[in-house]
Amino acid sequence: MPKMTMVQALNLALRQEMDKDDRVIVLGEDVGLDGGVFRVTDGLYQQFSDKRVVDTPLAESAIVGMSIGMAAYGLRPVCEIQFSGFSYQAFHQLENHAARLRWRSRGRFSVPMVMRTPCSGGVRALEHHSESREAYYAHTPGLKMVIPSGPRNARALLVSAIRDPDPVIFYEPKSLYRAFREEVPEEEEAIPIGTSQLAREGSDVTLISYGSMMRPTLEAASLLKEKDGIEAEVVDLLTISPLDDSLFTASVRKTGRAVIVHEAPRSFGPGAEIVSKIMEKSFYYLEAPIARVTGFDVVVPLFNRENAYLPNADRILRETRQVLAA
Amino acid sequence: MPRTRIEIPDEIEHFSILDQEGNLDSGLEPNIADETLLQLYHYMLLGRRFDERLLSLQRQGRVGTFAPISGQEASQLGTAAVLRPSDWLVPAFRETAAELWRGRTMESVMLYFNGYSEGVEIPDERNDFPISVPVGSQILHAVGIAWASQYRGKDDVAMAFFGDGATSQGDFHEGLNFAGVFRIPVIFVCQNNQWAISLPRKKQTRSETLAQKAIAYGIKGIQVDGNDVLAVYAAASEAAQRARAGDGATFIECVTYRLSVHTTADDPKRYRTDEEVELWQQRDPIKRFQKYLVTKGLLSEEKVAAAETAVKEEIQAAVDRAEEQMKNPGDPLYMFEHAYAQMPPHLVEQKEYLARALSSQKKG
Ligand SMILES: Cc1ncc(C[n+]2csc(CCOP(=O)(O)OP(=O)(O)O)c2C)c(N)n1
Ligand SMILES: [Mg+2]
Numbered sequence: 248m249p250k251m252t253m254v255q256a257l258n259l260a261l262r263q264e265m266d267k268d269d270r271v272i273v274l275g276e277d278v279g280l281d282g283g284v285f286r287v288t289d290g291l292y293q294q295f296s297d298k299r300v301v302d303t304p305l306a307e308s309a310i311v312g313m314s315i316g317m318a319a320y321g322l323r324p325v326c327e328i329q330f331s332g333f334s335y336q337a338f339h340q341l342e343n344h345a346a347r348l349r350w351r352s353r354g355r356f357s358v359p360m361v362m363r364t365p366c367s368g369g370v371r372a373l374e375h376h377s378e379s380r381e382a383y384y385a386h387t388p389g390l391k392m393v394i395p396s397g398p399r400n401a402r403a404l405l406v407s408a409i410r411d412p413d414p415v416i417f418y419e420p421k422s423l424y425r426a427f428r429e430e431v432p433e434e435e436e437a438i439p440i441g442t443s444q445l446a447r448e449g450s451d452v453t454l455i456s457y458g459s460m461m462r463p464t465l466e467a468a469s470l471l472k473e474k475d476g477i478e479a480e481v482v483d484l485l486t487i488s489p490l491d492d493s494l495f496t497a498s499v500r501k502t503g504r505a506v507i508v509h510e511a512p513r514s515f516g517p518g519a520e521i522v523s524k525i526m527e528k529s530f531y532y533l534e535a536p537i538a539r540v541t542g543f544d545v546v547v548p549l550f551n552r553e554n555a556y557l558p559n560a561d562r563i564l565r566e567t568r569q570v571l572a573a
Numbered sequence: 574m575p576r577t578r579i580e581i582p583d584e585i586e587h588f589s590i591l592d593q594e595g596n597l598d599s600g601l602e603p604n605i606a607d608e609t610l611l612q613l614y615h616y617m618l619l620g621r622r623f624d625e626r627l628l629s630l631q632r633q634g635r636v637g638t639f640a641p642i643s644g645q646e647a648s649q650l651g652t653a654a655v656l657r658p659s660d661w662l663v664p665a666f667r668e669t670a671a672e673l674w675r676g677r678t679m680e681s682v683m684l685y686f687n688g689y690s691e692g693v694e695i696p697d698e699r700n701d702f703p704i705s706v707p708v709g710s711q712i713l714h715a716v717g718i719a720w721a722s723q724y725r726g727k728d729d730v731a732m733a734f735f736g737d738g739a740t741s742q743g744d745f746h747e748g749l750n751f752a753g754v755f756r757i758p759v760i761f762v763c764q765n766n767q768w769a770i771s772l773p774r775k776k777q778t779r780s781e782t783l784a785q786k787a788i789a790y791g792i793k794g795i796q797v798d799g800n801d802v803l804a805v806y807a808a809a810s811e812a813a814q815r816a817r818a819g820d821g822a823t824f825i826e827c828v829t830y831r832l833s834v835h836t837t838a839d840d841p842k843r844y845r846t847d848e849e850v851e852l853w854q855q856r857d858p859i860k861r862f863q864k865y866l867v868t869k870g871l872l873s874e875e876k877v878a879a880a881e882t883a884v885k886e887e888i889q890a891a892v893d894r895a896e897e898q899m900k901n902p903g904d905p906l907y908m909f910e911h912a913y914a915q916m917p918p919h920l921v922e923q924k925e926y927l928a929r930a931l932s933s934q935k936k937g
Contacts, residue, residue, distance in 0.1 A: 282843070309741075372638065373836075513923065544912075545920065
């Protein structure tokens with residue numbers, strides 16, 4: 248199997264889906280000749296022409312709004328918003344239309360589109376290029392919200408997102424784009440949206456995370472084993488909404504302890520929802536209060552202070568030890 | 574008569590005073606004090622050399638990602654120079670020369686592009702907004718500022734900067750429309766530098782000019798040679814007068830060129846030719862202005878050399894000061910300041926948590 252970066256793996260998913268299905272078209276700013284500012288769409292324009300890989304004028308609301316129309320007509324638009332920080336220009340289209348056209352037309356119309364967008368921090372970028380706002384989309388009824396954590400699952404999730412009958416927000420943690428390579432099979436592979444995965448088995452404590460925070464979470468799990476002899480189980484959510492609670496419910500019932508890790512701001516973040524699910528389904532199994540390790544409720548600071556903002560293995564380790572000590 | 578003609582202004586003026594070589598159309602020479610002309614020259618040179626220095630520092634890892642301005646000095650300075658200190662400048666992200674003119678220090682620019690929040694601190698006496706990265710979004714703020722000035726009966730104007738790409742955004746159209754409807758004293762400065770990252774101007778809009786978009790909103794539009802600082806200055810002066818006189822907004826399209834990369838993360842070889850860049854290098858705004866000033870007797874070869882030396886020293890001193898300041902990484906807890914007028918309890922808690930986490934991290 249070839250080893251790929253996340254950028255290459257996403258490119259593979261797009262290429263294969265476009266090859267198979269002429270309803271799939273790619274549109275966005277600089278996605279054509281330039282191949283996207285992160286090169287995720289590199290070479291697609293040459294292979295599929297400017298009819299299917301469209302460099303649009305600079306207008307996010309238009310990109311998303313027109314994707315809605317195209318999807319309703321029967322195409323499968325995969326639009327790119329250059330950075331998630333610029334997806335808010337299109338938010339009203341998502342909230343008012345993409346998310347509810349099926350509902351409003353009582354099933355007559357649907358919006359099988361994907362909005363791909365690089366998210367989160369960690370690359371020493373300019374302002375507005377480092378936010379994690381998955382909660383906005385997860386909070387919007389009618390949208391699906393997916394965040395991969397590595398090349399292989401990114402490819403397999405994007406395939407499912409493109410084939411999904413409903414609008415999918417596909418967050419790509421930009422710090423992972425070229426952070427590491429994984430073997431990605433050439434032959435088709437899809438992970439159903441709405442399924443989490445076990446990233447590490449263990450019996451002492453459950454760590455729940457996703458996206459960019461999977462690496463520090465797994466690092467903390469190794470440190471726990473190495474330094475404390477603790478076996479942490481790690482759940483990778485992969486989809487934020489609809490949230491698959493089956494794995495972490497089973498895990499928390501086994502371990503009695505949970506720590507949730509995300510880069511997004513703390514208040515009203517995905518962690519709050521996960522805590523609620525645990526309280527609803529596993530309260531009587533808990534042996535300690537649940538902890539959250541998260542970003543703070545401020546704007547992601549300019550990059551000189553960004554490392555202090557981002558959760559890291561050290562913070563996860565400390566919080567987990569407290570949960571274990573309780 | 575079921576089909577009648579409606580007369581609307583259907584022409585857009587293109588305005589230039591200096592030709593490609595810097596020769597003057599003397600009938601159009603604006604009345605600008607010698608001192609101002611030399612100041613403009615100084616800032617154009619400073620803008621260019623500082624840009625070059627930032628680029629080389631960036632390549633050495635001593636500056637983060639930034640958007641170079643080379644080639645756009647005349648568009649930025651000819652416009653900003655007509656503002657009074659009490660006017661408001663609302664930049665996009667490629668207006669470093671205009672910001673320096675307004676009194677922003679080079680240290681501040683360096684700190685900002687090195688990820689130091691200290692680089693966004695704005696002294697009370699400067700009515701300038703910080704850089705705005707989300708394309709086109711700042712246009713509306715400028716209209717709001719100018720509207721408030723009008724409400725207060727002041728003659729302060731606001732000047733919004735943005736690029737050719739921004740004219741595709743809804744915010745742009747909404748801003749021009751409001752400015753027209755409410756006769757707002759705002760000046761829209763579009764730096765049409767031919768590219769929005771990899772998208773050429775011709776693929777941004779089917780319109781022949783960007784300036785003509787003003788017609789639809791009932792405001793004055795003009796296209797100027799953005800590499801001709803005299804024409805830019807003259808057009809901006811007219812716009813400021815119009816605004817202050819209560820005659821509403823102006824949209825100035827400055828036809829210019831981004832000689833450098835979009836940002837330091839960009840590779841323009843993927844989408845544009847060297848020949849095109851060379852063509853625009855021949856229209857260099859600084860060379861043209863220099864020629865004019867020499868002909869006018871305000872500059873000479875020696876004076877140009879002296880100006881280059883002065884600018885170089887000024888930049889070196891600023892780089893030294895900035896690098897000295899950056900030896901102090903700054904308190905990470907500063908990220909919690911200025912989130913709200915008063916820090917709410919949950920942020921107090923988070924700040925204390927981070928303080929504890931950082932100190933125990935240090936201890937290991
Ligand atoms: C709303 C929004 N979308 C996308 C981007 C990414 N981006 C930054 S600059 C740019 C092109 C801007 O072109 P133009 O308005 O012509 O300004 P220029 O960069 O040429 O100065 C893009 C797409 C952004 N910053 N904001
Ligand atoms: Mg441009």
